[in-house]
Amino acid sequence: MELLRLGELGEEIPAVRHNGITRDLRSLTADIDGAFLASDGVTRVRESIETLPVLEGADELRVGAPIARPSAVLCIGMNYAAHAAESGSAPPEVPVLFFKHPNTVVGPNDDVALPPGSAKLDWEVELGVVISKRASYLTSPEQAWDHIAGFVTSQDLSERTWQLEESGGQWSKGKCGPSFNPLGPSLVPVSELADPNALRLWSTVNGEPRQDSTTADLIFDVATIVWHLSQYLTLEPGDLVNTGTPEGVALSGRFPYLAVGDVVEIGIEGLGQQKQRII
The missing domain is CATH 3.90.850.10 (Fumarylacetoacetase-like, C-terminal domain)
Known part of the structure; x- marks a missing residue:
């Protein structure tokens, strides 16, 4: 399992890739950021990964930094x-x-x-x-x-x-x-x-x-x-x-x-x- 942010700069979509399939995380979080990580977001993704929707066209999207702008x-x-x-x-x-x-x-x-x-x-x-x-x-x-x-x-x-x-x-x-x-x-x-x-x-x-x-x-x-x-x-x-x-x-x-x-x-x-x- 790996977490990604896909899309144009400033418009990245939070996503997870698992077993070759990229899924949309927007039902769980607006972004992969400090608040998401602090709320045990990784565990929540792992527990619900099979029910998350597939992110169509993921392979065509720009790959952004996998975490939103850090505080440091x-x-x-x-x-x-x-x-x-x-x-x-x-x-x-x-x-x-x-x-x-x-x-x-x-x-x-x-x-x-x-x-x-x-x-x-x-x-x-x-x-x-x-x-x-x-x-x-x-x-x-x-x-x-x-x-x-x-x-x-x-x-x-x-x-x-x-x-x-x-x-x-x-x-x-x-x-x-x-x-x-x-x-x-x-x-x-x-x-x-x-x-x-x-x-x-x-x-x-x-x-x-x-x-x-x-x-x-x-x-x-x-x-x-x-x-x-x-x-x-x-x-x-x-x-x-x-x-x-x-x-x-x-x-x-x-x-x-x-x-x-x-x-x-x-x-x-x-x-x-x-x-x-x-x-």
């Missing part, structure tokens, strides 16, 4: 040792946190506009975690699982000049350009994945391989990240947590940065893949 997009930096090394940094001893503006979240196959003045646009495939229930001062990483709705394929596009040279010491200037967080295609509930800490994730540019790793190489795993963040802030239902990217980005110096006309593809085992054209 929280990101963990340098969470793969090899990526920290290619960035010129030692592996962090505690999770490194930065933020993306919520309006960076777009559909998985939407075009990405190269911002004016950008010369160092970089790709980053990441495992995204979607919060289901308010999380504050959790007592252990194990408790975090009660606050996670599921997982998504997430793209943390980054403008490296803005991030590193014009940042003033913070990273978010380089992370918040319009469409800098393609998300989806679907939200896969926790129960549908055997082990989110052992998923292959990869990226290509114009068909050429870039990143190829596994979430088993995360320095801080999913539960640890959510528990750790809850000690400093309150996570809300529908919030998105990006867990970091593996080695193989342009920042390494091994590959050119993105330019108009380039096509970026990313994917995560069990969560689906994305394709963006740089315009």
Whole structure:
């Protein structure tokens, strides 16, 4: 079972795909958002899935981000040792946190506009975690699982000049350009994945391989990240947590940065893949 939002931007229809059939969720909810997740929406969908109407023409609809605009997009930096090394940094001893503006979240196959003045646009495939229930001062990483709705394929596009040279010491200037967080295609509930800490994730540019790793190489795993963040802030239902990217980005110096006309593809085992054209 996977949750989707299908249709034009701002008019997405909440849907569920199960056993190859896409069904309309509008009888259960107006959208896949924090309120839906907090009201145990995933369980309600699972219990009624066979009685939901088929969404006719679903395969012809644009795929939107699988969650409506979150109240926060929280990101963990340098969470793969090899990526920290290619960035010129030692592996962090505690999770490194930065933020993306919520309006960076777009559909998985939407075009990405190269911002004016950008010369160092970089790709980053990441495992995204979607919060289901308010999380504050959790007592252990194990408790975090009660606050996670599921997982998504997430793209943390980054403008490296803005991030590193014009940042003033913070990273978010380089992370918040319009469409800098393609998300989806679907939200896969926790129960549908055997082990989110052992998923292959990869990226290509114009068909050429870039990143190829596994979430088993995360320095801080999913539960640890959510528990750790809850000690400093309150996570809300529908919030998105990006867990970091593996080695193989342009920042390494091994590959050119993105330019108009380039096509970026990313994917995560069990969560689906994305394709963006740089315009």
